[in-house]
Amino acid sequence: MRLYTSPRAPNPRRVAMFMAAKGITGIETVEVDLNAGGHRNPEFLALNPMGRIPVLVLDDGRALSETRAICTYLEGLYPEPNLMGVDATERAFIEMADRRVELHLMLEIAHCVRHTHPGLAVLEQPQFPEFGAAQGRKMRDTARWLDGELDKHPYVAGERFTIADITAFCALEFARGLMKFRPGEEGMPHLQAWRDRMSKL
Numbered sequence: 001m002r003l004y005t006s007p008r009a010p011n012p013r014r015v016a017m018f019m020a021a022k023g024i025t026g027i028e029t030v031e032v033d034l035n036a037g038g039h040r041n042p043e044f045l046a047l048n049p050m051g052r053i054p055v056l057v058l059d060d061g062r063a064l065s066e067t068r069a070i071c072t073y074l075e076g077l078y079p080e081p082n083l084m085g086v087d088a089t090e091r092a093f094i095e096m097a098d099r100r101v102e103l104h105l106m107l108e109i110a111h112c113v114r115h116t117h118p119g120l121a122v123l124e125q126p127q128f129p130e131f132g133a134a135q136g137r138k139m140r141d142t143a144r145w146l147d148g149e150l151d152k153h154p155y156v157a158g159e160r161f162t163i164a165d166i167t168a169f170c171a172l173e174f175a176r177g178l179m180k181f182r183p184g185e186e187g188m189p190h191l192q193a194w195r196d197r198m199s200k201l
Helices: 010-022 042-047 067-077 088-116 129-152 163-178 189-198
Strands: 002-005 028-031 055-057 063-065
Touching: 002 010, 010 067, 010 088, 010 163, 042 055, 055 067, 063 067, 088 129, 088 163, 129 163, 129 189, 163 189
Parallel strands: 002 028
Antiparallel strands: 002 055, 055 063
């Protein structure tokens, strides 16, 4: 198999962290230079017409895109350690937590960064700085919700490490680098402590 990736982007990082947590090796990686428009060239668009990374090319030549779909496929091939739930109930609650983090925290961070950071202007034209700033405020509301969740249980989806922790960590690290977001400095001690624990895994 072959994984098209970009190491600084949060979604490819999610797949890389998922693979590392499972000890998956032997998948060839191909780095796509986003700033140079590598995701828009005809060869890449033949794999994913949406022009997004990551993309996993399977042994039979088919291309699988969307981070969650790639992780679901890898979970099926490499079931241990389990990161997506052992039965219908656990799978549902882990997916709920993961989707909440992805569709709120991560997306709000992405909108903020893509519309306010000059380094990402090449990827987002036109930029709308006011929209980006508003998304930064919404992201902090979501982060405060997550801080409350992490006061109740040690991991994002409950009592153990799952894909939801991977999604949340990659989102926060993206915000840490490009938004200078530090939860502990903004009154979110549980989120900060969780982030610090995750960084040592």
